[in-house]
Amino acid sequence: MGKNDFLTPKAIANRIKAKGLQKLRWYCQMCQKQCRDENGFKCHCMSESHQRQMEIFGQNPNRIVGGYSEEFESLFLEHMKRSHRFSRIAATVVYNEYIADRHHVHMNSTQWATLTEFVKYLGKTGKCKVEDTPKGWFITYIDRDSETLFKEKMKNKRIRSDLADEEKQEREIKKQRERAEQLMGAGNMDGMENMDGSVELHPVLMEKLETEQKIKLTLGSTSKSVVKERAGSSKSVFDEIDNEKREKGKDSGKNGKRENCPVLDEIMREEEEQKERSNRKDYWLCSGIVVKVMSKALAEKGYYKQKGIVRKVIDKYVGEIEMIETKHVLRVDQEELETVIPQIGGLVRIVNGAYRSSNARLLAVDTKNFSARVQIEKGIYDGKVIKAIDYEDISKIAE
Secondary structure, three states, X not given: OOOOOOOOHHHHHHHHHHHOOOOHHHEEOOOOEXXXXXXXXXXXXXXXXXXXXXXXXXXXXXXXXXXXXXXXXXXXXXXXXXXXOOOEEEHHHHHHHHOOOOOOOOHHHOOOOXXXXXXXXXXXXXXXXXXXXXXXXXXXEOOOOHHHHHHHHHXXXXXXXXHHHHHXXXXXXXXXXXXXXXXXXXXXXXXXXXOOOOEOHXXXXXHOOOOOOEEEOOOOOOOOOEEEOOOOOEEEHHHXXXXXXXXXXXXXXXXXXXXXXXXXXXXXXXXXXXXXXXXXXXXXXXXXXXXXXOOHHHOOOOOOOOEEEEEEEEOOOEEEEEEOOOOOEEEEEHHHEEEOOOOOOOEEEEOOOOOOOOEEXXXXXXXXXXXXXXXXXXXXXXXXXXXXXXXXXXEEEXX
8 A cells, every 4th residue: 555545544644634724825727726835835836737827818818807896796695694693793714704614706816815805895796784893893784686676665654653553543543532522511521521531522522412311321111312401301303203293294393492402413433434544544455456566667678557456465565566557467566556436336445545445336426526436335334325436436337
């Protein structure tokens, strides 16, 4: 067995030495050869294979150095993104982790002579946040991934929406309290306030009915409401109304309505406003409706003012739109979309407001006020006619 055979101690020692990292100055990137000492590197530089590689390098040195620089930068940033995506860390620690691979692109083949120059380059180009501290250079990776930016934008949008809803609710509570104070007065206000200072609205509105008598609703064996006068006498309200209708006739019955009808109308109007406030959101997209793309950024691709069907809603504000003509699928924010009004008699979906998510049939269109008259079909509001609803709150249902 010779001295340099595979299983000799000398060959084993050489392989063990070759496994570890050697000095950077004794590495040839063109030949991808690592030498263990200065004499070995000198012998390699005089070899015929190295001379051929240097001839190739001499033909276009800038291109080769630029290629190695781009590869070194991309691999370094990829390691940062994978291992230290959201942390502030020393540049030397990242560099030592990067060079742990023996087959990495070495820095002596790039346009940067030192790690400090490379770190400064990352800071100037905005790819990393760079800090010079007494303990050395520290870097933080700046994530510019489109998906991450999109999620961050949606998160900020939801936070702003929640804050806006809270402010609206506070304003509505304040308005209700002021309205109650105006209806009641300072004396009655103390009696109607709860322990937490809130005001019950329905009793406030019912206070207007108590001019000379107090109304008390009871649940008993009979289904009629009982009116209890302050003097102690009781009489059915509905019996009085029926007697008046029988005595005065139909015409006199219409003119002889009680004063509480406007108040009941006001109660119903309050309930409608409450329903409108609770169902009015800043997002309106829903699957199965037809929308129009109004994004000028997509005009070059021929999608501007083209109609599509919402197939999926992502994070409440973004929809996957399948274009009707080309069948292409786009992901568009609701700010760049517009509702579509069908022909009279067509089906629409109410996408916002008090009757949100209800299907209705278009009865008429008011072009001057940009509103429409619809009749709800199916559900608990079946047959209800909405006289004026904005164009933005209804959209055509896809067939």
